[in-house]
Amino acid sequence: MKILGIGNAIVDVICKVDEDFISKNGLTKSTMKLIFDESEFQSLLKNLKIEKTVSGGSVANSIVGLSQLGNEVGFIGKVSDDKLGEKYEEGLKQENVKYFYDKKKEALPTGTCLILVTPDSERTMCTFLGTAGKINENDVSSEAVKKSQIILLEGYLWDEGDPKKAFEKAIQSANKVAMSLSDQFCVDRHKPHFLELVKNKLDITFANEQEIMSLIDAKNFDDVITFSKLLSKTVVVTRGEKGAVAVNGDEVVECGIKEGLKIVDLTGAGDLFAGGFLHGHVNNMSLKDSLEKGTEMSSKVIQQIGARL
DSSP states (O other), X not given: OOEEEEOOOEEEEEEEOOHXXXXXXXXXXXXXXXXXOHHHHHHHXXXXXXXXXXXXXXXHHHHHHHHHTXXXXXXXXXXXXXXXXXXXXXXXXXXXXXXXXOOBOOSSOOEXXXXXXXXXXXXXXXEEOGGGGGOOGGGSOHHHHHTSSEEEEEGGXXXXXXXXXXXXXXXXXXXXXXXXXXXXXXXXXXXXXXXXXXXXXXXXXXXXXXXXXXXXXXXXXXXXXXXXXXXXXXXXXXOGGGOEEEEETTEEEEEOOOSSOOOOOXXXXXXXXXXXXXXXXXXXXXXXXXXXXXXXXXXXXXXXXXXXX
16 A cells, blocks of 8 residues: 555534634634534534535545545544444545544544635634544554555644554554644644654655744744755645745755636645645655645645545
8 A cells, every 4th residue: 555644534514604703703714723622613513504514634635635646545543433434434435545444432423623714715624523533552553554655644633642652653663654744733732742753753744834934943934944954854845825845855846836726715735735745756756746746736626615626
């Protein structure tokens, strides 16, 4: 198997909202808020019209993109044996993703992410992790990890306790490790741990400009390039309108954004970018071509609603 993703198994619930809804509910636009109380999550949802429901989660979106490009892929993520859990598993199987998890009835329901899309196409996420956040080392198949060329992890999944143990078990058995830093709040919350991972455990790091600058306390983007060169690993950074940059040792390549796109929803842009880049990487494409493939995939997904092509 080429790539195995390990991440939060979350069903995305996509709704269009106005700017007022964001400020009225005390949310910060374009970020992800973790909601720990299911009733708070339900009260946010109750007055909204649902546009689309789809099995999601950052790494799972990348893995589906890789499958659509013809790669043999798998996924590990914890769901409960409930309606959303069934929907989640079905969604992966329809996309030819091998699902290495046997669901059972859990104390918490399957995780859900409310994706609020404002008129400017930005998305603000409210996530109730449910049982997804309770993933532990017993949920990770060492055999599946060993049989894959690369494992792909997400910063969203990293947390003290059981998820951290699941992470460590996966990294120990892996041939090669890629990870997305996921979100600036994640970076700020786990900065020393993430820095240790990037420096010593990861072969490929995906981040946006804000995340990587926050991680290394960079004063400008040149600091990011200098830091990445010294690592002698692959660091891939998306920079919004400035395109994307990949650094591997002394090799630094850039790729501009696609012009003339009709942007509808930015959900999944980073996920599909990572999927496209990894497709290039596992199929022996150059760093530049891998970056181009990532850009192509993210350009496609932002012209539609939702994070799956």
